[in-house]
Amino acid sequence: MNLDYDFMLETLWLALPGILVTFEIALVASAAAVPVGLVLGIIRARRVPLLSQLARVYISFIRGTPLILQIFLVYNSFPSILAVVFARLGVEYNIFNLNPVVYAFIVFSISETAVLAEVFRAAITTVDKSQLEAAYSVGMTAFQGYRRIVIPQAMSAALPSLCNSITDLIKATSLAFTMSVMEITAIAKKQGAMKLSFIEAYLDIFLLYCILIFTVEKVLKILEKRARAYQQA
């Protein structure tokens, strides 16, 4: 097999800005999913009536369907829905000019929230309820006990799964190409198609993803170690 090395180098160079888009999607999705997922996780762990059941339905739907299907649904239905909403509100904006990355933000936020809700629920149940009782016994409220005692401990229990799901998320953002978002995979696809050299283009981003994920994992491991300092005592 003869590889076109010049083309590979050129494509690699062109794909680099795609990393920013990949990170952008992952960051926005995480920024939405961490707080919302945490609240849902607490609701599930505490079995708050009604809210807990609603959260469960949401999580089941999202986790029970392929991500690509969620993408198709959002990408095909949201523009029409938003167009109606904007029209009702009297906003003068052509929704079909909207940067498709916005839809990527929406889909990945929705799906990552469901994933993290389960991660946090599991983590919170690892913290013995006696920790909260101890907080009560020194005059703290349930909210204070959660904020100061339960959540910090749950967070450090959640870190390994959290790191996993964030790397999963970064890899999953490659599906954003189906929404014509120009992230790493989309750029490689486009370049490959132009020269009909798909193998080179895909090998490029294969390497790129490897380096990306490896770096992210290293950084998260360092954070994990720091957060777990008290457990290594």
Add this chain to the structure above:
Amino acid sequence: MLAVTNIHKAFGTNEVLRGVDIMVEKGDVVVLLGASGSGKTTLLRCINFLELADQGHIRVGGIDIAFRDARKKDIHAIRRKISFVFQNYNLFNNKTALENVTEGLIIGRGMPKSQAVRIGKACLDKVGLANKFDSYPGQLSGGQQQRVGIARAVAVNPEVILFDEPTSALDPELIGEVLDVMKRLATEGTTMLIVTHEMSFARDVATKVVFMDEGNVVESGRPKEIFVKPKERRTRQFLQRFLGDSDYAI
């Protein structure tokens, strides 16, 4: 001062407390005795609202309320007047010894940090842990952890401290250091309600001993009366089993 009257608690069909009255005066050291399952721990947990009693009344530090009528606000107010020492210490795992003690002061009571740290250090010093301020619970022995637990309970300056079998989870050689701390608190006039199986501690330190069986108070009185001349048959049986043919005339 703490007064609980006619407290009832059932878990499903299992009636654990069947109308218990208990009174702890300022400076009292009341020891609750009784076999496992007699309801001692449940009584303490109900007093601190870690379990909600089905019936009964509590009076502590100016608050006077039926358990069932207590709202969140009342429960919070009562908990600020009562602190708790747990059987399994229940220290905050993510906090150092000093933070364990200051947490309730800073977060629960809104005390300025510098003042809380001063009190926290004094309390840890009092339980002999002045050199362990920055240790995490995982770095401390059971006895040390329980002494931090006691310092944490003392620091909030409660009307009464509840002790739930504070030495039961400890290795025998570590029990002494915890009992010593509790003895010192007793001599300083700290008001305490203690569930324990340490009979010699009850005999030497308690101002009042209460014997419980099957969710009722069977007998109560000064330790001498209970240990030397128990009136009730069930008390005698219990003491005999615990003390055997020891030096107590029964």
